[in-house]
Amino acid sequence: MAAQPKIRIRGLVKQFETRRGTVTALDGIDLDVQEGEFACLVGPSGCGKTTLLRILAGLEQPTAGSIEVARGDPSRPLQAMVFQEQSVFPWMTVRRNIGYGLAMRRVPRAERERIVARYLRLVGLERFADAYPHQLSGGMKQRVSVARAFATDPEILLMDEPFAALDEQNKLLLAEELVRIWEGTRKTVLYVTHSIDEAIHLADRIVVFTASPGRLKAHFPVPIPRPRDLGTIRAHPAYPSIYQQVWKALRDEVLAARRRDEGAVAAGRR
């Protein structure tokens, strides 16, 4: 992988000004993501993973550092994000929600309808094309959100714990679907998750963050071949050792985050 990476992040710093002073969310991130790589970002809560995604999504400005992205086809959008919380527009039907990014890019109606129909089928919501979000379950809404991001055919897909609010079974089902759709497109993906299992299921590489302020602690490649079957992946011989390594790296950071939180609570009480 000596070729130029798809995303090259160098010395990325993000600080927020709050009433209690400056908070450093990201403290010098260096990260390369290769073209077509599925990278999972794992770290304790509040370590800045979401902030990194939001910077890449153009929703935050970095305080310092650089991000270089090797553009492939400039007619395609650079990125699209799938948000953690419910982000499907309640005032639009499923069809219009999925077509939103396309409409914003002024894709002609006929082509837009064709693409939307394809993604409706891919996420299994054809029968709900004209339903409004309030008629859908949480899992269905997240499928709309995923379809909306894929529909614009972005070069990079940013996913911030997209299935975190779902129950375990639905989470597994959606992960299966995501793997299936992704394996057909091979987009570059940055995927934030709290779950080591989910990271191993999905990722080519797992990137572990330190506790706040966020830095990169370690990288773990996931050498499990694709296409992956999430039903049997836990039986793969590499699975336990990857899990142990990631957890070992993560555990200290979670403990550090806990000490920090406990300190903050104690300070608040004083």
Added chain:
Amino acid sequence: MSMTPEAEEHRTARAASPVPAGQDAPRAGTATGTVRTATGAASRPGRDGRRLLATHRDRLLSVLSPLALLLLWELLVRAGLLDARFFPPPTQVAGRFVEMVADGSLGQHVGISLLRVVLGFAAGAIPAIILGLTMGLFPLVRALLEPIVAALYPIPKIALLPLLLMVFGVGETFKIVTIALGCFTLVLVNTVAGVVNIDRIYVDVARNFGASRLDFYRTVAWPGALPMIFAGLKLGMGVSLLLIVAAEMIGARSGLGYLIWNSYQVWDMAAMYIGLVLLAFFGYLFTMALNELERIVLPWRSR
């Protein structure tokens, strides 16, 4: 995609709901001669029928209770227990109603009041929505105007009647401006709140997908603020009725407010009650109309 959608689960759950065990057993054994199949489903029409009867009964009761009240009123007056000078019996009010419809005076009062309300409502609500959206979208405009709005908002608009009377005289402008002012502040405050309180995530989604400023107004700000705008319109409608009555009582020679006040002064109590009933009727009608409009414009709201 094998996941069962939740909406469908609900439907199937209802369709498959088992008939409560004790419900059929005793009756199946009785000698009523009812033919029953072995499946529980056979009992459903009967149960649905009973539910239907129940809703009919409720509807009937809700019609009967006001009628009973009118009847009671009539009887109490006839028995001499209620003073007919203050509480003319419903039959007398009805007679007066027919009279006023026939001589055209009632139609005139109703027509002019409705015209004033509609014009005043539109003159207040439309600029309020436009200004409210502007204030919601541009923090600079909001900072500039918010203190003024905050100062005007709590003033009961009835308190402005003398001032408005002075400025506009007793003509039509006075009444329309009064109503417009009352609606304006209510719709404005609600519209601003509607835009400002749009969930941050929808703003992020629009930005992430490269929405232009205009796209953002069209696809997020406007539809996102609409429910609150409707809430403002409904409040404004209520205040319009209040203000039309007040304005017509002090500065008019026509309209329902004038009818009520004048009937009191010439001691035509039956006519006064007609005015009151018509106000109730139009208040109800306007609310229904706005609710219906809301249902059409906002099909995406769960209710």
